[in-house]
Amino acid sequence: MDRILRRLNAAAPHKAGDVEPPFAVASRTGNVHRLVSLNRTARALGLKRQDNLADARARVPHLLVEDVAPSQDAALLERLADWCDRYTPLVALDGTDGLLLDITGCAHLFDGEEALLVDALSRLKQQGFVVQGAVADTPVAAFAVARFGEGRCVASGAERAALSPLPIEALRVDVDVVRALNRVGLPTIGALLDRPRAPLANRFGLELVRRLDLALGHEKEPISPRFAAPLVVAERRFFEPIGLVEDVEAVVFSLAGQVREALERRCEGGRAFELALFRVDGAVQRVVVGTSRPLRDAKRIKALFAEKLKVDESVLDAGYGYDLIRLAVVEAQEATGQQLVLSEEGAAQADADLSGLIDRLGARLGLDRITRLLPMDRHLPERQTEFVPAALVREDAVSWVGFGGADFGLGRSEHETSPSLEAAWQELPLELPLERPLRLIDPAEPVDAVAMVPDGPPLRFRWRRVLYKVVRSEGPERIAPPWWAGNIDADVSGERATTRDYFRIEDEDGRRFWLYREGLYARETTTPRWYLQGVFA
Amino acid sequence: MLIGADVHQTSPKGAHQRDRLAELRRRIADLEGRLPLDAQLAPAPVSAAAKQGPASLGDGQGIPDGTRDHVPLRLRLDLPVLDAVFQREGLRLDSLHEVVGRESRDCGAVSGFALALLARVMRARSGAVLWVSSPQAGRENGRLYGPGLQQFGIDPARLIVVFPRRMEELLWGLEEGARCSGLCAVFGEVQGVSRALDLTATRRLLLRAQTSRVPVILMRNGVADEPTAALTRWCVTPHTSRPPDLEHRGPHEAVGRSGWRVTLTRNRDGRPGNACVEWNHETGQFDAPARSLALVSGSAGGQDLAPVERGRTAQGWGR
Numbered sequence: 001m002d003r004i005l006r007r008l009n010a011a012a013p014h015k016a017g018d019v020e021p022p023f024a025v026a027s028r029t030g031n032v033h034r035l036v037s038l039n040r041t042a043r044a045l046g047l048k049r050q051d052n053l054a055d056a057r058a059r060v061p062h063l064l065v066e067d068v069a070p071s072q073d074a075a076l077l078e079r080l081a082d083w084c085d086r087y088t089p090l091v092a093l094d095g096t097d098g099l100l101l102d103i104t105g106c107a108h109l110f111d112g113e114e115a116l117l118v119d120a121l122s123r124l125k126q127q128g129f130v131v132q133g134a135v136a137d138t139p140v141a142a143f144a145v146a147r148f149g150e151g152r153c154v155a156s157g158a159e160r161a162a163l164s165p166l167p168i169e170a171l172r173v174d175v176d177v178v179r180a181l182n183r184v185g186l187p188t189i190g191a192l193l194d195r196p197r198a199p200l201a202n203r204f205g206l207e208l209v210r211r212l213d214l215a216l217g218h219e220k221e222p223i224s225p226r227f228a229a230p231l232v233v234a235e236r237r238f239f240e241p242i243g244l245v246e247d248v249e250a251v252v253f254s255l256a257g258q259v260r261e262a263l264e265r266r267c268e269g270g271r272a273f274e275l276a277l278f279r280v281d282g283a284v285q286r287v288v289v290g291t292s293r294p295l296r297d298a299k300r301i302k303a304l305f306a307e308k309l310k311v312d313e314s315v316l317d318a319g320y321g322y323d324l325i326r327l328a329v330v331e332a333q334e335a336t337g338q339q340l341v342l343s344e345e346g347a348a349q350a351d352a353d354l355s356g357l358i359d360r361l362g363a364r365l366g367l368d369r370i371t372r373l374l375p376m377d378r379h380l381p382e383r384q385t386e387f388v389p390a391a392l393v394r395e396d397a398v399s400w401v402g403f404g405g406a407d408f409g410l411g412r413s414e415h416e417t418s419p420s421l422e423a424a425w426q427e428l429p430l431e432l433p434l435e436r437p438l439r440l441i442d443p444a445e446p447v448d449a450v451a452m453v454p455d456g457p458p459l460r461f462r463w464r465r466v467l468y469k470v471v472r473s474e475g476p477e478r479i480a481p482p483w484w485a486g487n488i489d490a491d492v493s494g495e496r497a498t499t500r501d502y503f504r505i506e507d508e509d510g511r512r513f514w515l516y517r518e519g520l521y522a523r524e525t526t527t528p529r530w531y532l533q534g535v536f537a
Numbered sequence: 538m539l540i541g542a543d544v545h546q547t548s549p550k551g552a553h554q555r556d557r558l559a560e561l562r563r564r565i566a567d568l569e570g571r572l573p574l575d576a577q578l579a580p581a582p583v584s585a586a587a588k589q590g591p592a593s594l595g596d597g598q599g600i601p602d603g604t605r606d607h608v609p610l611r612l613r614l615d616l617p618v619l620d621a622v623f624q625r626e627g628l629r630l631d632s633l634h635e636v637v638g639r640e641s642r643d644c645g646a647v648s649g650f651a652l653a654l655l656a657r658v659m660r661a662r663s664g665a666v667l668w669v670s671s672p673q674a675g676r677e678n679g680r681l682y683g684p685g686l687q688q689f690g691i692d693p694a695r696l697i698v699v700f701p702r703r704m705e706e707l708l709w710g711l712e713e714g715a716r717c718s719g720l721c722a723v724f725g726e727v728q729g730v731s732r733a734l735d736l737t738a739t740r741r742l743l744l745r746a747q748t749s750r751v752p753v754i755l756m757r758n759g760v761a762d763e764p765t766a767a768l769t770r771w772c773v774t775p776h777t778s779r780p781p782d783l784e785h786r787g788p789h790e791a792v793g794r795s796g797w798r799v800t801l802t803r804n805r806d807g808r809p810g811n812a813c814v815e816w817n818h819e820t821g822q823f824d825a826p827a828r829s830l831a832l833v834s835g836s837a838g839g840q841d842l843a844p845v846e847r848g849r850t851a852q853g854w855g856r
Contacts, residue, residue: 354665354697357717361699361710369700373683373693385683390697398694400687433792434688434818438648439679466642472780472792506792510775511645535679537649537689537795537816 026053027068082284090225100223114153127282140215144170164190171211177204230328234258241280241321252305255327256298269294269335278324290367292358292391294335307363367391379482382442437514437534449530454521457503468507475503498524512536616823623807631750632768633743641759644678646775646797651756653816656690664721667714669699674728690821704733715745715753723753740766770803
């Protein structure tokens, strides 16, 4: 059974104070402006929701009106949801003006459900919100009691009694169904509960019966929280808010120690950590760091966050200070026994550790900017290698041994050749040329070239406004378009990819480039274009 | 060695004075970040080294190559003209080296020589290479190309390529890398003149490299004579290649081995000079282009390392 805390938040900005001017938020539907929400004064003056704005203005000339701003309301609700994270990790948005908290197993941390509800409501009221809330076993019952009832904490099994006096709307069924039920003289939920179910379902639809079942807990309805529940959480609350970066780091260190123990029990290491800083005024700041390898060393976790906080000064805007700091492991991976760092020597080793370096760089620059070069089994030269974030790469995947194969079988790695093979290579009288450039210009840049027709090498070409005269050249090396890939490799303009003839050329001064002509003359195109794609050493 | 022996044979007072003198000299050398001639000949007195405290610069200077942790301190380039310019044979590994090109369109040649140096370093040392590349460099010169690197003699699997957004991040990344003694080398790539990459920044890199003994190679393309604290600065320009065989001559000869004209404009570890070098990617070695073969005019003197004009570079002039 889920104990649900429901909180109703009138999303419009309300101001605290005894004598407020009448204030309303209006939205336009069709050609009519209608009031969406009102403050207490306005209600006391007899205005209601859904009133026409023109009528309301006529009745209350000094009414202050604001246009509705759905996106700002949504952002505000998100912020509140963030704030509610302090009670439970499972917080869901409920429509545009409500939040749903699954407090199963959390209530005892706050001295029971009643106390939790009071705490949450009073803190929110302090922040200036008009709030209603309820705790119940099911989301539907909590919704009904929070929005339509008075009872705040519905004891387990007391749903029937709590729901009975509430109007049918509280079940959140279709307006037409509510109207029909009212017409036949069934104004409250209690009236429905005593009726036989079959005729009800027959006449008003299955949905009504289902909602009843949901409300009473005969059927279960999962809530969809905004974030997945973290795997491991450690948090600390402060009586006095803290604000110094050093203090935050010290807290992170001690929390990381707790997290480490939990991770050790699970035989796991964290791959992504989230630090949530709950500010006194209700704002929540989140900092996420990823690691390249499962990690549970408290010192290194702290170092990663320190790095991150150093670079994002905006993140750590302490304001009046933080009253709750939470460290959560968002992503974990199996990690078997790691050696603990015991000595100075060990610490030095950790410094030399490569994955530590990648994590440090990643925390500051973003892990996606720390990459490895991976060989790709692709046909077109520019796709044969890719930069992949180092954190995503398994060490054994980055092997360039045997790369190339038939395409350019000459590419071989210095270390991998067996001695006999090496000897065989050395016996070859001719030296094999470099066939591929060191640097690839991607996308290839078009050049104006003068070349021999139909498939001769270029004689001179203009690249980046400079004219180059070709002195030496080699080629063509023909790379046909990948016919099996259909039009996938067609360029952006939608044209079909054509054959490329590659040339290695050298200019007068000794610069070496990799050019290709796109399209076979007179067969695929009448005016082949030239591109410069690479730079040789 | 001789001076060291001398010290021990003289009277205690004289020995003391000489010791002091040597220590002071060493300290000055530390401050200037260079290797004093006498210091490299004499083994550093233990007391002096201990008293220097945190000045990690002095740590490796008196120690013969290759004795510490079995990591070689110097890298022989296996080409006499290149090796001979240094005080002792080979390029110092625990230091910052710059490879620069004046025109940005020469990026192929500059990358070529820098990568050739890196390839030599990668053969001598194990571990991964941290490659930090400025965003402008990627746009201007193209990105690293794995198959080409592999043919050139560099295993792309050992590269960790970092793409910082800003110059400050690049420098920070290089420094972090230079701190990490598990790396094989740190390679920075910068396009154009940058205000952030000044004397202080290069000096910091140099100190980091000296502490961790990780060589840092900085490739700067499209710069003139920017101030630097690097131990050496190699200015690279392209050089026409030697055709692979003489029979195949015609209007369009084949392209030969990669070759460059390299000017060592700054060398605090020896003397400056210039040379024409070729890179043999098959063996992973530098070669001097043979004189008998078609060398284009201007490279005739390339064999002999002609000292370039004194003045700016006179500080590192060896005797």
